[in-house]
Amino acid sequence: EAQVTQNPRYLITVTGKKLTVTCSQNMNHEYMSWYRQDPGLGLRQIYYSMNVEVTDKGDVPEGYKVSRKEKRNFPLILESPSPNQTSLYFCASSFYGGEQFFGPGTRLTVL
């Protein structure tokens, strides 16, 4: 089944404790992206990647890191999480110019 998977689905952590949210797709898509969703703000792009080893900042990259060492994986790293990073996070992938396929979301709470 073609899909984007994210882990974990739910995470509660404390300020400053490094965490990684994994994202994997099995559709051989070149393009992958991370978004955060906050009430009244829609989805805001954090980082995106056009292909392996090619990443670029979206609109809200501060406090996040990404890497794209393999085509299928695009992990999101929070080196020192803060409460303002409490949010619902979505990973997505697509072919160039095509529709994005979204993962199920990761609900992160930073205390």
Added chain:
Amino acid sequence: AQSVTQLDSQVPVFEEAPVELRCNYSSSVSVYLFWYVQYPNQGLQLLLKYLSGSTLVKGINGFEAEFNKSQTSFHLRKPSVHISDTAEYFCAVSEGTGGFKTIFGAGTRLFVKA
């Protein structure tokens, strides 16, 4: 710089009535346009997209949208809504060249009443 404005944050409508969800964008380059739907506690799924060609685009579940380049709009319409259409709808714009940075609107919550 790109921006997307969804003109209504909430749209209540009675079942079987028509609905229009409005989306305006600004961009200095050619764009790809999308509408996505998010049902409660789920991820997003594509309703329809405009990449090129005919400005009237048909999507799933009876939805359609019209690309108006002069007004920089991409409004979503459905002639007769169902209770099951209750969801949040997002308009999105991607740059048609280069990096494919994507901007989403803030969303419109469609509430269909019996």
